[in-house]
Amino acid sequence: MTADVIDGKAFAATLRARVGTEARRFEADSGRKAGLAVVLVGEDPASQVYVRSKHKATVEAGMASFEHRLPADAAEAELLALVAQLNADPSVDGILVQLPLPPHMDEAKVIAAIDPDKDVDGFHVVNVGRLATGLHGFVPCTPLGCLMLLKERLGDLSGLEAVVIGRSNIVGKPMAQLLLQESCTVTIAHSRTRNLPEMVRRADIVVAAVGRPEMVKADWIKPGATVIDVGINRLPPTGDESKGRLVGDVAYDEVRDVAGAITPVPGGVGPMTIAVLLRNAVVAAYRNAGLDLPKDRL
Ligand code: NDP
Numbered sequence: 001m002t003a004d005v006i007d008g009k010a011f012a013a014t015l016r017a018r019v020g021t022e023a024r025r026f027e028a029d030s031g032r033k034a035g036l037a038v039v040l041v042g043e044d045p046a047s048q049v050y051v052r053s054k055h056k057a058t059v060e061a062g063m064a065s066f067e068h069r070l071p072a073d074a075a076e077a078e079l080l081a082l083v084a085q086l087n088a089d090p091s092v093d094g095i096l097v098q099l100p101l102p103p104h105m106d107e108a109k110v111i112a113a114i115d116p117d118k119d120v121d122g123f124h125v126v127n128v129g130r131l132a133t134g135l136h137g138f139v140p141c142t143p144l145g146c147l148m149l150l151k152e153r154l155g156d157l158s159g160l161e162a163v164v165i166g167r168s169n170i171v172g173k174p175m176a177q178l179l180l181q182e183s184c185t186v187t188i189a190h191s192r193t194r195n196l197p198e199m200v201r202r203a204d205i206v207v208a209a210v211g212r213p214e215m216v217k218a219d220w221i222k223p224g225a226t227v228i229d230v231g232i233n234r235l236p237p238t239g240d241e242s243k244g245r246l247v248g249d250v251a252y253d254e255v256r257d258v259a260g261a262i263t264p265v266p267g268g269v270g271p272m273t274i275a276v277l278l279r280n281a282v283v284a285a286y287r288n289a290g291l292d293l294p295k296d297r298l
Pocket of ligand 1: 167168169191196232
């Protein structure tokens with residue numbers, strides 16, 4: 001069997017187009033653009049790239065993008081004051097503080113300062129609690145993107161066995177909550193899990209969010225299973241490569257021969273993350289303006 005490739009890039013482009021339609025509808029209904037503010041502290045090169053692409057995608061979707069930069073040595077109080085200002089600004093619907101923050105800042109404290117109804121990353125404990133109890137809130141972008149890909153591929157997930165490898169707050173745990181909400185039977189695996197290959201072999205759905213290049217092997221996979229690879233790992237350069245290849249947490253070439261469907265790296269989960277961020281920002285705009293956005297539209 002050769003697995004179908006789940007084209008996250010194409011799905012993300014469709015989602016971004018739908019977000020654009022809803023952003024224009026929001027502007028027509030409310031008289032203002034939906035607004036997303038992104039805060040970057042310091043000069044971390046990867047974070048600068050993310051922030052630039054978020055800004056570009058926000059503008060392309062017809063939304064207002066507000067970028068705020070603070071120096072790496074800014075005081076935590078300065079960042080908290082900026083967050084308070086953005087919380088109070090009615091033109092800002094979503095706030096994203098780019099992580100990681102410099103070591104002298106307390107990330108948990110900064111996230112807790114964001115208004116939960118503007119927390120489009122879904123990291124605030126209020127949104128974590130809403131997700132855990134099945135209330136409406138914001139769900140972290142990467143796992144929500146994974147769920148969208150799974151539903152597009154499989155339709156109803158009810159009763160399926162899912163194994164999520166990784167238990168981080170930004171990917172593994174919310175992914176497990178989302179799958180549970182879809183009535184999957186969910187197992188969360190982590191670095192202390194025993195007999196991981198055996199456990200993964202039971203799964204109809206495997207989500208790998210570990211950060212270990214090509215860890216999940218073909219003989220871990222039940223034939224026909226759907227495999228979602230969240231990992232992004234850069235291998236050391238070989239031969240004449242100037243930069244090493246990007247690979248996921250799944251040994252793609254061999255797992256493709258066993259799985260029913262699989263996301264590639266790059267081009268699978270990665271492009272979904274920004275598309276879902278934009279989706280969350282438009283949903284925030286509708287909610288903050290007290291306007292109705294029917295659930296099936298985004
Ligand atoms: P974390 O490092 O926060 O979490 C990794 C998890 O993997 C931990 O729960 C850890 O277990 C578990 N783990 C580590 N080693 C093993 C092992 N040998 N067997 C089983 N489990 C193990 O990572 P993130 O969740 O933030 O990210 C995971 C991956 O996803 C990374 O490659 C990251 O780059 C990528 N990523 C991709 C995104 C995208 O947009 N596509 C967005 C976010 C992340 P324990 O808790 O016991 O330590």
